Amino acid sequence: MSAIDPQIAEQLAQDLPPADFRRIIETFEDDLSRLSQQLEAAAIAGNWDGYQRAAHSLAGAAAAVGAVPLEQAARVAMDPRSPHPPTVVVPVIRDRAQAALQELSALVARFDRR
Amino acid sequence: MSGSAGRVLLVEDTPTQAEVARSHLRDLGHEIRTVETAAEALAQARAWDPDAILLDLELPDFSGLDVLKTLRAEGSETAVIVITANAPMNTAVEVMRAGATDFLPKPYPKAKLVFTLQNAMEKRALVIEKRALESELHAARALTARQGFMGFIGASPAMQAVYRTIESVASSRANIFITGESGTGKELAAEAVHKASPRAARPFVALNCGAIPRDLLESEIFGHVKGAFTGATESRTGAARQADGGTLFLDEIGEMPLEMQVKLLRFVQTGSFQPVGGSRPERVDVRFVCATNHDPLAEVEAGRFREDLYYRLYVVPIELPPLRSRGADVLLVARAFLAQFSREENKRFRRFSPEAEAAILGYPWPGNVRQLQNVVRNVVVLHEGERVEATMLPPPLLCAGPGGGEAPPITVATSLVPVPPPVIEIMPLAEMERRLILAALEHTGQDVPRAASLLEINPSTIYRKLQAWRGPKRVTG
Numbered sequence: 001m002s003a004i005d006p007q008i009a010e011q012l013a014q015d016l017p018p019a020d021f022r023r024i025i026e027t028f029e030d031d032l033s034r035l036s037q038q039l040e041a042a043a044i045a046g047n048w049d050g051y052q053r054a055a056h057s058l059a060g061a062a063a064a065v066g067a068v069p070l071e072q073a074a075r076v077a078m079d080p081r082s083p084h085p086p087t088v089v090v091p092v093i094r095d096r097a098q099a100a101l102q103e104l105s106a107l108v109a110r111f112d113r114r
Numbered sequence: 115m116s117g118s119a120g121r122v123l124l125v126e127d128t129p130t131q132a133e134v135a136r137s138h139l140r141d142l143g144h145e146i147r148t149v150e151t152a153a154e155a156l157a158q159a160r161a162w163d164p165d166a167i168l169l170d171l172e173l174p175d176f177s178g179l180d181v182l183k184t185l186r187a188e189g190s191e192t193a194v195i196v197i198t199a200n201a202p203m204n205t206a207v208e209v210m211r212a213g214a215t216d217f218l219p220k221p222y223p224k225a226k227l228v229f230t231l232q233n234a235m236e237k238r239a240l241v242i243e244k245r246a247l248e249s250e251l252h253a254a255r256a257l258t259a260r261q262g263f264m265g266f267i268g269a270s271p272a273m274q275a276v277y278r279t280i281e282s283v284a285s286s287r288a289n290i291f292i293t294g295e296s297g298t299g300k301e302l303a304a305e306a307v308h309k310a311s312p313r314a315a316r317p318f319v320a321l322n323c324g325a326i327p328r329d330l331l332e333s334e335i336f337g338h339v340k341g342a343f344t345g346a347t348e349s350r351t352g353a354a355r356q357a358d359g360g361t362l363f364l365d366e367i368g369e370m371p372l373e374m375q376v377k378l379l380r381f382v383q384t385g386s387f388q389p390v391g392g393s394r395p396e397r398v399d400v401r402f403v404c405a406t407n408h409d410p411l412a413e414v415e416a417g418r419f420r421e422d423l424y425y426r427l428y429v430v431p432i433e434l435p436p437l438r439s440r441g442a443d444v445l446l447v448a449r450a451f452l453a454q455f456s457r458e459e460n461k462r463f464r465r466f467s468p469e470a471e472a473a474i475l476g477y478p479w480p481g482n483v484r485q486l487q488n489v490v491r492n493v494v495v496l497h498e499g500e501r502v503e504a505t506m507l508p509p510p511l512l513c514a515g516p517g518g519g520e521a522p523p524i525t526v527a528t529s530l531v532p533v534p535p536p537v538i539e540i541m542p543l544a545e546m547e548r549r550l551i552l553a554a555l556e557h558t559g560q561d562v563p564r565a566a567s568l569l570e571i572n573p574s575t576i577y578r579k580l581q582a583w584r585g586p587k588r589v590t591g
Contacts, residue, residue: 008221012134015224020137027133056172060128063199063221 003099004107008066013111021111024065025104031061032097039077039093043086051086052078058093067100119143120165120235125155125181126197127174131220135168135197138224139231152176159185164192166215166235171198171205179212186213191241193234197222207415216425236288237429244282264306266299267450268443272435276303283430284310289382291427292405294434296560297482300405301365303432307403308361316360319353324366324563325573331374333390336381342391354387358398367404367427368413369563372420379423402427437479437486447483448474451490452502462500463493469504473511481560488552551579 013021035058042050055077062071073096076082077089122139126132127150136146147162149155152173159167159181167185171178182194196209199220206217215234218227263277283290284307292300301320308318326334333342337352353362364370370378381387382402386395404427406413413419437444448466456463466474479485489508497506504512554565555576566573 011223012221016137020140024130024133024137028130031128031130053174057128060170060172060199060220061130064128064130064134066221 002103003067003069003096004103005066005068008068009104009107012065013107018108018111022108025108028061028065028067028104029101031057032101035061036094036097039086040090043090052080055093058097062097062100065100065104067096067104070096070100119145121162122146122231123155123158123162123164123167124148125150125152125167125173125178126170127151127172128170131170134221135227138227142228142231150174152178152181155181156184159190159192160188165238166193166195166231168231169194169196169214171196171209179209182209182212182214191238191245193238195230195234203421204415206421207411210411210425233288233429236286240283240286240288240430244278247282248278264309265302266306267447268440269446270435270440270443272440273443276432276434279430279432280306281310283307283432285312286430287401289401289427289429290403290432291410291430292403292432292434293410294405294407295436295482296407297484298434298436299483300407300434301363303434304361304363304365304403304405307432308363308401311361311401313360313401317357318361318363319357320363320365321353322365322562322573322577324369325566325577327572328371328374331370332377335374335378336387336389337392338390339392342389346391349389352387352389354381354398354400355396357400360400362400362402364402364404366406368406368408368410368419372418375420375423379420379426382423382426437482442475444474444479444486445471448486448490451487452494455491455494459494461494461498463497463502464500466502467504470502470507473504473507477511481556484560485556488556492552548579548583551576 012024016024035054039051039054039058042048042054055074059071059074059078062068062074070093073089073093076084077086077093082089119142122144124132124135124146126135126148132148132150136148139146147158147164149158150173152175155167155169155173155178158164169178169181173181178196178198182196185192185194193215194213195216195218196214197218197220198205209217215237216230218230263273264280266273266277280303290304290307292303294300294303304320305318308314321334323331333346333350333352335352335354337350337355338346340346340349364378377387385399386397388395410419410424410428414421414424437447445466448471452463452466455461474486481488489511492508493502493506551565551569554568555562558564558568562573562576566576569576
């Protein structure tokens with residue numbers, strides 16, 4: 001399964017100059033790093049509000065760049081009725097974030113060459 | 115405002131989302147400020163007075179919806195575009211009811227954001243222009259309220275507001291959505307918008323979506339090529355092409371089938387369409403004016419009208435007041451009809467008696483101007499004299515009393531035949547047909563599709579007949 005929705009991410013890359021697209025992906029990378037730490041810290045501390053807030057921001061950031069699988073996992077974390085505990089969801093989010101970043105970086109490189 | 119730079123406040127707590135929006139807007143020349151919380155959004159909106167706010171709904175301190183409601187309660191007219199992800203449709207309806215200018219789901223392509231923002235800013239500019247015009251005209255209006263405008267008759271404050279709105283929006287390209295009860299003059303308002311616009315010299319094409327069979331509607335709007343379907347022996351130009359450069363008026367838009375709404379949405383968004391059976395899209399420049407006598411938001415909520423099409427068409431609303439809310443306008447309109455029909459029927463009627471005027475004023479007119487038109491025409495046709503007496507009016511008008519209230523129904527017999535004959539009156543077939551159609555319209559409260567159904571004819575037949583009876587000139591209130 002692809003880690004990004006090519007329609008959304010490529011549309012973004014086509015709509016913008018390469019420098020702007022690169023800056024968005026760098027911002028996304030910063031968001032991922034900060035929000036993943038917040039998410040894991042909140043999960044360890046049992047801080048449910050903080051966990052939900054971080055998951056909500058992660059979902060928003062992922063949606064912006066078409067990282068749909070990551071967005072879906074973050075929405076599971078946001079959902080108070082979800083049967084999946086943080087110990088299950090957090091590693092999934094981490095893996096999907098990593099995969100999304102790799103594919104987006106490849107996309108940046110492809111559009112930089114054009 | 116379209117195409118010009120303005121102040122845009124971006125309220126977004128996720129840096130990636132904010133960066134996407136800023137990047138999309140970078141080359142438009144707007145001054146953009148970004149805040150991350152609802153409290154900061156309120157502070158900036160008050161201090162900086164932006165032209166538009168791009169507002170995320172889910173903010174860390176409190177909801178974007180509360181920001182919107184607070185600003186509207188304070189009288190802010192800033193264009194507010196609510197942007198959110200995964201929102202259910204009732205959220206869209208709720209934010210539009212709370213005063214949002216538009217609603218944009220995430221993620222969105224650049225073109226959509228730019229289009230929505232420019233539309234919203236143009237709408238705000240119109241509001242400001244309208245406000246300036248209102249204050250400019252305030253003094254003049256107090257002295258001489260207009261008695262009529264572009265075929266409308268009426269000097270009431272409600273109609274003055276309609277005239278001003280039409281004048282304000284006419285020169286814009288913004289789509290117009292007209293609402294109002296049956297018989298309030300929605301097509302006349304559409305024509306007025308067209309005539310007051312820079313498109314006046316180009317065609318005004320009106321299409322009644324409720325009067326055209328479902329399977330012919332696409333061909334009526336977009337045309338067809340020869341051989342497109344059985345019976346398409348010649349290529350035919352549709353309303354969209356006919357209205358190129360001018361105005362396309364889609365009446366009873368709520369009656370349009372959902373599958374046709376999808377095609378109309380594409381046309382509204384892109385300006386291009388494909389004739390039935392055609393292979394290449396055609397591009398035209400039309401301004402859309404739509405009308406319905408239903409509550410369009412309720413239709414969206416009920417799933418009968420596409421939400422995205424609603425947002426594209428409902429840019430500038432014009433609400434036509436019912437006749438019962440227009441005070442003494444009813445007499446102005448009745449007198450104008452009396453003069454017109456007396457002339458057309460070669461009668462001597464010049465005025466109404468005070469008792470007749472009191473009865474007309476006291477009746478609530480559920481069928482609005484169209485019902486008043488029918489009553490006056492029937493009085494003129496069936497009576498003689500210089501003055502219309504109260505006894506010449508249908509009995510329900512005399513029962514209503516001053517101040518209106520519940521409208522006693524005007525039955526076919528009372529409205530059309532003062533003394534019901536014991537046997538069928540023999541008359542020319544065409545006259546009988548006219549009376550029967552008018553009676554069916556009275557019976558259904560001027561609902562043409564229902565009247566057509568009762569008569570087992572096509573609604574378009576009724577429209578054609580009414581048009582023919584109305585003649586080339588008409589007066590409408």
